[in-house]
Amino acid sequence: MKIDRADFEQAVYDVVRSIPKGRATSYGAIAEAIGFPNHSRLVGKVMNGCNATDEHIPAHRVVNSQGRLVGRDSFSSSERMRELLESEGLRVSDNRIRNWKQEVFWNPTEELKIL
DNA sequence: CCGATGACAAGCA
DNA sequence: ATGCTTGCCATCG
Numbered sequence: 362m363k364i365d366r367a368d369f370e371q372a373v374y375d376v377v378r379s380i381p382k383g384r385a386t387s388y389g390a391i392a393e394a395i396g397f398p399n400h401s402r403l404v405g406k407v408m409n410g411c412n413a414t415d416e417h418i419p420a421h422r423v424v425n426s427q428g429r430l431v432g433r434d435s436f437s438s439s440e441r442m443r444e445l446l447e448s449e450g451l452r453v454s455d456n457r458i459r460n461w462k463q464e465v466f467w468n469p470t471e472e473l474k475i476l
Numbered sequence: 477c478c479g480a481t482g483a484c485a486a487g488c489a
Numbered sequence: 490a491t492g493c494t495t496g497c498c499a500t501c502g
Contacts, residue, residue, distance in 0.1 A: 405496040439501040
């Protein structure tokens with residue numbers, strides 16, 4: 362199945378905007394939630410373009426499956442992403458979110474299914 | 477956890 | 490078109 366770029370982007374933004382403050386999710390989880398489980402990389406691409414022209418999208422709440430802040434280079438500064446997360450009550454050490462899978466991880470597939 | 481593999485899409489030379 | 494890289498992920502070891 363081919364992917365409609367505009368439709369894909371819109372779906373990604375929609376999910377990202379739904380991420381609660383103090384929580385975070387992964388590229389793969391978003392991809393799965395919008396129906397493209399094996400296109401996690403495209404989510405990253407979309408996010409990359411989103412924070413460049415930033416549209417009040419909490420891109421800092423999107424990390425990789427290991428809770429690692431791989432997208433920090435696309436922010437104003439390398440520390441920006443970490444600061445945003447810490448200001449929401451999250452703990453970050455060595456470029457990773459603490460209690461990632463235990464507490465912080467927010468599953469859009471599960472949460473949005475209920476709505 | 478880390479490294480290597482295989483899968484998929486897009487951008488670039 | 491080909492080859493390599495990328496805000497990735499699941500699986501295997």
